[in-house]
Structures are given as C-alpha cells and as structure tokens.
Amino acid sequence: MLPAGVKGQSPLRVQGGALCYGEKMLKVKLLEYTKNPERVVAMAARLCYSPIGAEELSEKLPNETVEKMVKKMLATGHGSTIEHASFTFGVEGVSRALTHQLVRHRIASYDQQSQRYVAEHNFEYITPHTIEKNEAAKEKFDGIMEEIQKKYNELVELGVPKEDARYVLPNAAETKILITMNARSLMHFFNLRCCNRAQWEIRALANKMLEEVKKVAPVLFSKAGASCDAFGYCPEGEFSCGKVKNKF
Numbered sequence: 001m002l003p004a005g006v007k008g009q010s011p012l013r014v015q016g017g018a019l020c021y022g023e024k025m026l027k028v029k030l031l032e033y034t035k036n037p038e039r040v041v042a043m044a045a046r047l048c049y050s051p052i053g054a055e056e057l058s059e060k061l062p063n064e065t066v067e068k069m070v071k072k073m074l075a076t077g078h079g080s081t082i083e084h085a086s087f088t089f090g091v092e093g094v095s096r097a098l099t100h101q102l103v104r105h106r107i108a109s110y111d112q113q114s115q116r117y118v119a120e121h122n123f124e125y126i127t128p129h130t131i132e133k134n135e136a137a138k139e140k141f142d143g144i145m146e147e148i149q150k151k152y153n154e155l156v157e158l159g160v161p162k163e164d165a166r167y168v169l170p171n172a173a174e175t176k177i178l179i180t181m182n183a184r185s186l187m188h189f190f191n192l193r194c195c196n197r198a199q200w201e202i203r204a205l206a207n208k209m210l211e212e213v214k215k216v217a218p219v220l221f222s223k224a225g226a227s228c229d230a231f232g233y234c235p236e237g238e239f240s241c242g243k244v245k246n247k248f
C-alpha cells in the first residue's frame with residue numbers, strides 16, 4: 001500500500017541506474033529490537049511504585065497487566081518508561097536528500113554508507129515521481145545523472161581521492177543507513193514524518209518504519225503516527241493539509 005497522502009504516486013520500475021519511487025525500491029527492515037519491548041515498558045512503569053526489584057517484577061507481571069501498564073504510560077505521557085525499548089532498522093534505496101532530513105532527528109543513532117570509502121563509479125539514484133512521469137523532465141534528469149557519473153569517474157581517474165570526487169554527486173544518490181531509535185524518539189519522529197506535510201520520501205520511510213514496529217509492539221505503537229492521528233489535532237497551522245481540525 002502507498003503511504004497516505006501521496007496521491008497519484010505509484011510504485012515504479014528500476015530503469016538503468018535509477019531507483020524509482022515506490023515500495024519496491026525503499027527497503028526497510030527491522031533488524032533488532034528490545035526483547036519483549038512492551039514488558040520492559042510495563043516493568044519500568046511498575047518499578048516506580050513497587051518495593052521489589054526490576055528482575056522480579058518482570059517475571060511476575062501477567063500479560064494483561066503489561067498491556068494495561070503500556071496503555072497507561074501512553075495516556076499519562078510518562079515518557080521515560082518507553083525509552084527503554086529500542087528498535088534498529090536497516091534502510092536501503094533512499095536518497096541522500098532523505099538522509100539529510102533524517103539525521104536532523106538527534107535522539108537516535110545512525111551509521112551510513114560512506115562516499116569516502118565506497119566508490120561511486122556506478123552510483124544509483126532515486127527519481128522522484130514528478131520527474132519520472134514527465135518524459136521531458138525524466139530525459140533531462142537522467143542526462144544530468146549520466147553527466148555527473150562521467151565527471152565523477154574522470155576526477156577519480158585524474159587522481160582525485162573519492163572523498164573529494166564525491167563533491168559532484170547529487171542529492172538523488174542512493175544510500176544505505178542503519179537507524180536505532182527508542183520508542184519515545186520514534187513516536188516523535190512518526191508525529192513529524194508520517195504527517196502529510198513531510199516530504200514524500202521521508203514520509204514513505206516513516207510509514208514503513210511504523211508498519212514494522214507495530215508488528216512487534218502493537219500496544220506500544222497503537223496510537224503512533226502523524227500528530228493528527230496521535231493527538232487528534234493538527235499543529236501545522238496554515239500548512240495543515242486539512243485532514244483534521246487545526247490546533248490554533
């Protein structure tokens with residue numbers, strides 16, 4: 001399914017070195033996560049009010065109590081308890097334009113494929129749908145990418161190190177990144193980036209990440225999503241898409 005709000009955009013094909021927009025290209029895999037994330041959150045919540053220690057508490061908590069406690073933490077906004085659950089994603093098939101936005105989210109850990117050490121002699125690139133569907137624009141775009149590739153290769157052949165030759169590479173260049181965020185930071189990320197106001201590529205990524213964490217922690221992420229879905233109102237003021245009532 002396409003991410004909500006991305007009207008008229010469809011999964012597209014791979015063409016030459018181009019990675020076209022669509023779920024086919026965007027690869028998001030939840031690689032690792034805190035074992036029993038919801039139990040850990042419930043344990044943290046219970047510990048605050050219990051005379052016994054965390055280990056004993058974890059063993060004693062029945063599943064229904066875990067669910068109740070997680071729901072309570074979400075409702076009360078006792079955010080530190082949900083920081084104990086972490087999630088690590090492997091992401092591929094995204095542009096450097098996306099990762100530049102992504103790494104602005106500081107409460108996270110990242111490792112990204114290096115253009116200093118990985119040669120870009122055959123770099124792949126992401127083609128936005130607005131370009132893909134416009135024949136003339138697509139021809140121009142592909143031509144520019146080809147030219148950049150040629151110039152990059154020529155610079156390297158002239159003895160320019162990869163770390164300097166990469167200065168000619170485009171925002172469209174495909175990249176791979178490893179992301180780790182805790183549940184609290186993830187929820188904030190979803191509020192901002194699942195929103196229709198977010199740029200389409202990072203929104204597609206956020207929606208896919210949300211889909212992945214919901215599979216392993218459905219209660220914890222039951223209310224996660226764009227601000228309007230999470231809080232029932234839109235904080236975007238004049239930029240609101242109009243899906244729900246504005247906060248202001």
Ligand SMILES: Cc1cc2nc3c(=O)[nH]c(=O)nc-3n(C[C@H](O)[C@H](O)[C@H](O)COP(=O)(O)OP(=O)(O)OC[C@H]3O[C@@H](n4cnc5c(N)ncnc54)[C@H](O)[C@@H]3O)c2cc1C
Pocket residue numbers: 104105106107108185188192193197198199
């Ligand atoms: C639709 C949209 C448009 C955007 N447009 C632009 C733009 O034009 N230009 C631009 O530069 N950026 C832009 N951004 C990026 C935005 O300003 C944030 O940098 C990005 O969304 C990360 O959010 P954050 O700082 O809340 O997240 P994180 O860095 O993950 O921080 C999470 C929370 O921790 C707290 N926190 C973190 N660091 C500090 C700190 N140093 N001091 C105090 N509290 C802290 C804050 O409460 C913060 O909300 C845009 C983002 C969106 C969603």
